[in-house]
Amino acid sequence: MKARKASETLSITTKVVLPNDTNTLGNLFGGELLAWMDLIASVSAHRHCKRVVVTASVNNVSFQKPIAHSSIVTLEAKVSRAFSSSMEVFVDVYVEDQVTGVREKCNEAIYTFVAVDQNGGPIQVPELIPETEEEKERFDGALRRKQLSLILAGKMKPSDATELRRLFMGE
Secondary structure, eight states: OOOEEGGGGOEEEEEEOOGGGBOTTSBBOHHHHHHHHHHHHHHHHHHHHSSEEEEEEEEEEEEOSOOBTTOEEEEEEEEEEEOSSEEEEEEEEEEEOTTTOOEEEEEEEEEEEEEEOTTSOBOOOOOEEOOSHHHHHHHHHHHHHHHHHHHHTTSSOGGGOHHHHHHHHOO
16 A cells, blocks of 8 residues: 655635525524534545545644634644554634635644445555644644543553653653
8 A cells, every 4th residue: 555645635714604505693503513524534534545534533623713794714634644544634613704814724623534344344544644844743742642542442451542641751
């Protein structure tokens, strides 16, 4: 299985926040944004493994700023790391100033997808090659995030979390 560069998984979509996308304050529903992020993240995961992918978890969502009605919203997703059958995908959300065109990051999320076969069972995915500084930072952090998730789920002993031990104990 041929390794793929993180840049090959980049997926971008742009949306306009319409009235039916907003809450009573005139801001984009958080659930609508989650759905948009899930969709673009799944495209990114699919581009990495070229297989059917399913959402395994939403590991982090940060609603840093509200997104107003009629905003132009761009979502960028990229696989940050691939494990045996799972892939971590970062989604960055930007709002574009309609006068200047300047984009401002307003939200982000981290999703995990699993590649599955025709019976819904997990299958192996290719290795990911990070190239840029940001890709390398996210790649390194992905193992720590995975180990923390496994510990919290009771699937890993804290003593076996090599990356977390190195981070917190300097080992």
